[in-house]
Amino acid sequence: MRKKTEYLTTAEKTKLAERRKFAVDFAKVYPGCFVATGLLTLFAIFMTGDFYGAFTPERAAATAGVFVINAVLIGFLVAASHSSAADKRFPVRNTLLAFVMLALTYMACLTTSRFLSVFAMPMCLAALVMTELSNRRTSSAVSLTLAAMLCVVFIHGEYYPDTSLPEVILSIVGNFTAALAVNMLVDKHLARLPFILVSFAAAALGMLVVFAGTLVMGDISMNLLYNILWSYGSSVAAVLVFTPIVAILEGVFNIADDFRLNELANLNQPLLKRLASEAPGTFNHSLVVGNLSEACAGAIGENPHLARAAAYYHDIGKLKAPVYFSENQSDYNPHDELIPEVSVSMITSHTVFGEILAKQYRLPPEIVAVCREHHGTSPVGYFYRKALNLKEEGDLSVSNYTYPGPKPQTKVAAIVMIADTVEAACRAYMPDTHEGFVERVNKLVDEKLQLGQFDECPITMHDLSVIKTTIIETLPQVQHGRVSYEKKKS
Numbered sequence: 260m261r262k263k264t265e266y267l268t269t270a271e272k273t274k275l276a277e278r279r280k281f282a283v284d285f286a287k288v289y290p291g292c293f294v295a296t297g298l299l300t301l302f303a304i305f306m307t308g309d310f311y312g313a314f315t316p317e318r319a320a321a322t323a324g325v326f327v328i329n330a331v332l333i334g335f336l337v338a339a340s341h342s343s344a345a346d347k348r349f350p351v352r353n354t355l356l357a358f359v360m361l362a363l364t365y366m367a368c369l370t371t372s373r374f375l376s377v378f379a380m381p382m383c384l385a386a387l388v389m390t391e392l393s394n395r396r397t398s399s400a401v402s403l404t405l406a407a408m409l410c411v412v413f414i415h416g417e418y419y420p421d422t423s424l425p426e427v428i429l430s431i432v433g434n435f436t437a438a439l440a441v442n443m444l445v446d447k448h449l450a451r452l453p454f455i456l457v458s459f460a461a462a463a464l465g466m467l468v469v470f471a472g473t474l475v476m477g478d479i480s481m482n483l484l485y486n487i488l489w490s491y492g493s494s495v496a497a498v499l500v501f502t503p504i505v506a507i508l509e510g511v512f513n514i515a516d517d518f519r520l521n522e523l524a525n526l527n528q529p530l531l532k533r534l535a536s537e538a539p540g541t542f543n544h545s546l547v548v549g550n551l552s553e554a555c556a557g558a559i560g561e562n563p564h565l566a567r568a569a570a571y572y573h574d575i576g577k578l579k580a581p582v583y584f585s586e587n588q589s590d591y592n593p594h595d596e597l598i599p600e601v602s603v604s605m606i607t608s609h610t611v612f613g614e615i616l617a618k619q620y621r622l623p624p625e626i627v628a629v630c631r632e633h634h635g636t637s638p639v640g641y642f643y644r645k646a647l648n649l650k651e652e653g654d655l656s657v658s659n660y661t662y663p664g665p666k667p668q669t670k671v672a673a674i675v676m677i678a679d680t681v682e683a684a685c686r687a688y689m690p691d692t693h694e695g696f697v698e699r700v701n702k703l704v705d706e707k708l709q710l711g712q713f714d715e716c717p718i719t720m721h722d723l724s725v726i727k728t729t730i731i732e733t734l735p736q737v738q739h740g741r742v743s744y745e746k747k748k749s
Contacts, residue, residue: 437465576613
């Protein structure tokens with residue numbers, strides 16, 4: 260008999276919630292993938308054999324078997340891509356991306372094998388794209404599923420254009436090796452040119468497998484050269500079409516890969532230009548927070564490109580009313596004419612409006628989340644204290660003077676929260692001594708910790724310690740003073 264929910268531990272409740280979420284997501288995604296698998300199977304049968312003959316009484320059972328096996332393999336892919344999503348908030352996006360990339364590569368492999376050569380199947384295309392847009396685990400799952408589906412359909416096929424079944428299997432093994440090499444050797448954080456060069460080198464391993472396999476089969480004719488050239492040529496072609504495919508898919512699925520993050524961090528982006536023009540103080544603040552966040556993310560092993568881009572956009576909600584924020588004020592402060600309750604509502608609304616604006620500009624959901632989460636449920640202390648001073652009797656609930664949340668859900672959101680808090684506080688008042696500065700940074704981070712702002716993200720005490728150290732080392736370099744150049748008296 261199962262334990263009742265109220266008697267479960269926190270860890271057991273978390274696992275139960277994860278299983279329920281997986282069941283719900285699987286039910287959402289798999290039916291569509293199941294139907295698409297049927298269409299892919301029909302396409303595969305058309306490309307590899309007698310399409311109409313595959314549905315005769317003699318071969319109908321075998322054809323049905325191909326579909327069933329493919330459906331099972333797709334079920335494995337859905338489960339694997341869901342569990343291996345880099346960001347656990349978006350597993351469905353990762354699953355759909357994996358299936359789409361599998362389908363595109365599957366059709367490309369079947370088409371090239373039919374009209375060019377079975378050795379021209381660009382299997383490493385899926386590995387390249389998934390390594391860049393997702394992660395190695397998902398890439399491996401896609402490559403393995405793709406190889407299995409190709410084996411099934413070619414074994415079922417009645418003929419192979421100018422080749423034999425052993426050669427078909429050799430081609431699949433060789434190209435699968437190239438895909439695994441790409442998955443293991445290619446680093447998604449590489450720049451485009453090194454990414455391409457490493458991909459070429461990884462693809463060469465698949466060519467070597469084809470070369471060795473052809474020799475083992477005793478074929479030392481011109482077929483040996485053709486097989487090698489087709490094998491490596493298909494991998495090279497996959498690398499060449501990789502960039503436009505990534506550009507299309509990152510737009511369709513709104514994915515924050517490093518290429519797009521670097522583009523979003525370009526200060527000529529329309530939203531950042533608006534921020535610089537309409538809220539220059541907030542813009543300069545965001546640049547400093549971006550530098551701090553990038554350094555902190557790199558120090559604890561998070562994506563520095565995501566941290567920088569998220570920090571640049573974290574305060575875009577202030578565009579709704581820039582003058583209500585101190586960094587954009589000159590001589591006039593509108594809060595002097597407002598009661599604290601109204602001031603708080605204007606201040607705290609920038610996280611909500613930031614989320615709305617980020618969605619309007621189709622920023623990646625990872626950045627949208629930071630716009631909403633970077634203050635968590637922290638209180639707006641200045642106006643809370645102001646309200647206490649104005650209130651004649653009774654107590655005030657601090658909950659009425661806090662941000663709406665949610666709390667940071669990722670390490671990057673927590674980093675931006677810390678960098679934002681420290682930069683703003685030190686801009687308002689920078690201690691004169693290094694010891695005072697260190698004490699101030701520690702106090703600010705510890706306050707967030709005591710308020711429970713990091714309870715919902717996987718950041719550790721060690722991470723917080725490293726972040727403190729990084730900020731202490733980095734911020735003085737950004738906010739350094741200038742030597743006074745006085746004119747020499749004559």
